[in-house]
Amino acid sequence: MFSPDIAGHQAIRQRLLDRLQGGRIRGSLLFTGPEGIGKRRVALELAQREICFRRNACGQCEGCRMFAGDDLPFELPNLLRITPEGKAGVIRIDQIREGLDSTNQPRFSRGVIEWASLSPPVGCHRWILVEEAHRLNESSGNILLKTLEEPPPDTHFILVTHRPEALLQTIRSRCERIPFAPLPPREAWAVAQRNGWQEADHDRWSALGEGSLRLLDETAFRRAEAQVEAWIALMGGRPFGEAAGPLLPEKESTLAQGEQLRQPLELLLRLLADLARMRAGEAPALTPWREALAAPAAAPWDLKAPQEAALEALRHLPRNLSPEPLLREVALALGS
Numbered sequence: 369m370f371s372p373d374i375a376g377h378q379a380i381r382q383r384l385l386d387r388l389q390g391g392r393i394r395g396s397l398l399f400t401g402p403e404g405i406g407k408r409r410v411a412l413e414l415a416q417r418e419i420c421f422r423r424n425a426c427g428q429c430e431g432c433r434m435f436a437g438d439d440l441p442f443e444l445p446n447l448l449r450i451t452p453e454g455k456a457g458v459i460r461i462d463q464i465r466e467g468l469d470s471t472n473q474p475r476f477s478r479g480v481i482e483w484a485s486l487s488p489p490v491g492c493h494r495w496i497l498v499e500e501a502h503r504l505n506e507s508s509g510n511i512l513l514k515t516l517e518e519p520p521p522d523t524h525f526i527l528v529t530h531r532p533e534a535l536l537q538t539i540r541s542r543c544e545r546i547p548f549a550p551l552p553p554r555e556a557w558a559v560a561q562r563n564g565w566q567e568a569d570h571d572r573w574s575a576l577g578e579g580s581l582r583l584l585d586e587t588a589f590r591r592a593e594a595q596v597e598a599w600i601a602l603m604g605g606r607p608f609g610e611a612a613g614p615l616l617p618e619k620e621s622t623l624a625q626g627e628q629l630r631q632p633l634e635l636l637l638r639l640l641a642d643l644a645r646m647r648a649g650e651a652p653a654l655t656p657w658r659e660a661l662a663a664p665a666a667a668p669w670d671l672k673a674p675q676e677a678a679l680e681a682l683r684h685l686p687r688n689l690s691p692e693p694l695l696r697e698v699a700l701a702l703g704s
């Protein structure tokens with residue numbers, strides 16, 4: 369995942385690079401945009417370029433080699449990564465303060481604030497990358513805020529999130545927002561092909577991924593596909609107990625149960641939007657499912673009720689401990 373050939377975002381990358389070279393990046397940045405489109409990779413590139421012996425993230429030199437491999441360290445000479453941990457998937461206060469995770473194994477030797485106060489290697493900034501920044505809880509967010517307010521010289525935070533609305537307003541307002549657009553479908557598919565995807569899956573992979581790479585993993589893709597089909601079956605009146613399997617959380621997942629419902633609920637909203645399009649005589653965005661959607665589009669049921677139920681469920685996800693009744697309620701609103 370950390371190969372130097374990043375797909376897309378040429379304009380943003382060039383602009384950031386120009387500003388960096390001109391000393392015109394001040395304070396902290398907030399990278400927003402859909403999940404899985406390479407925001408984090410662009411953030412890493414900024415740090416990698418500075419540590420690269422050739423200053424271009426060549427991917428070959430000793431400096432770049434530190435950024436290679438799937439297990440990127442949490443601490444590099446000019447980069448500190450803060451990532452969510454544990455089943456709850458939150459960024460905890462002790463990670464910010466002391467650099468510890470819940471098993472008390474140091475992930476890096478110092479807390480963020482101490483790390484940020486050290487002077488950077490020659491010719492480098494110090495980058496603090498907060499991945500999935502929407503998983504900062506209130507107390508860790510507040511601790512971070514203190515450093516964000518007055519970052520030490522040559523230290524920049526980059527907060528990366530696909531859910532900026534879930535960040536504390538006080539944090540958002542202290543960062544410069546850099547919005548990322550989805551990849552053009554052709555660029556996303558080119559990456560997919562390099563990862564072994566075959567033409568037969570092109571239409572469904574592209575439709576479901578919407579210019580992101582989050583379904584690059586085959587299991588993730590097959591699951592999303594099964595979720596679409598489960599919703600369509602439920603719309604057709606199949607009993608919940610028979611059809612809802614793929615929508616329910618997986619026990620062995622690293623994501624919290626409630627968080628696992630986000631994808632199926634978002635897929636349902638996309639399906640409902642497509643049904644509305646088809647009723648208005650337009651083509652659905654999920655083109656490969658056009659035929660399967662024809663019957664529910666033609667049936668005289670209200671799309672508003674399930675849409676509201678899904679939105680309401682999404683609002684309650686962070687606190688939800690029993691996903692099945694929640695899904696059942698949304699499914700009940702289908703077809704009525």
Ligand SMILES: [Zn+2]
Nearest residue numbers: 420426429432
């Ligand atoms: Zn290099």
